[in-house]
Amino acid sequence: RKEVEQDPGPFNVPEGATVAFNCTYSNSASQSFFWYRQDCRKEPKLLMSVYSSGNEDGRFTAQLNRASQYISLLIRDSKLSDSATYLCVVPRPGNTPLVFGKGTRLSVIA
Amino acid sequence: EAGVAQSPRYKIIEKRQSVAFWCNPISGHATLYWYQQILGQGPKLLIQFQNNGVVDDSQLPKDRFSAERLKGVDSTLKIQPAKLEDSAVYLCASSNSRVTEKLFFGSGTQLSVL
Secondary structure, eight states: OOSEEEOOOOEEEETTOOEEEEEEESOTTOOOEEEEEEOTTSOEEEEEEEOSSEEEETTEEEEEETTTTEEEEEEOSOOGGGOEEEEEEEEOTTSOSEEEOOOEEEEEEO | OOOOEEEOSEEEEOTTOOEEEEEEOOTTOOEEEEEEEOTTSOOEEEEEEETTEEEEOTTSOTTTEEEEOTTSSOEEEEESSOOGGGOEEEEEEEESSSSOSOOEEOOOEEEEEO
C-alpha cells in the first residue's frame, strides 16, 4: 500500500450536491491526519485536521477509520467556490514530515 | 502578518543550466520546507530545515539539488544541472514547530526546463 492514496477524481458535481472523497494510508502508527485545499495555480492551504474519530466544520466533515486505515472528507451542499483539489496529508512516524497524496480534483457545476 | 515569500515566480531555463530559488519564511517560524509539485501530483518533500539544520533530505536528489539556510531564516534551493523532469512548481513552506500540521506555503516558483 502506498503511504497515502486518494480517489483519482475528477469529481464533477452540481451545486447543492453532497460529495465524499476517500484516502487510504499505510502507516498504522499515524495519529493525526489532515486535508489541505489547493486552488488552481495556488498554494495548498490547511482545510481540516482529524485527530480522533472525526471533525466537522460547517459543510465539511472529516472522518477517520483507523481499523481500515482510511480517512474521508464529506462536503455537503456543494458551492461553486468549493471547486479545487483536495489533498490528503499524513505524517510519517515521528509526526514529521507530512506526506501529501496526489489530490482529488472537484468541480462544482452550476 | 506577512506570508511566506518566494522568488522568482516563474523561471524558464534550458536543460543543463543552473537555477536558484529563494524563500523567506514567516517571521519566527523555525521550520522551513521545500516541496516539489509536478503537474497532477501532490507536493513531494525535498528537504526540511529546523533553524539552520537539516531534519530530512532523504528525497533530495543530492547529485543535482542543494539547499541551504545558513542563518536559520531565509533559504535557497539550487538545481545544477537541470533536467527536463525537474519542470515543476517548487513550493516553500514554514511552520512554527517541528511537529505541526499547519504549514504555510508560499506562492511557489514555476520552473520550466526546455
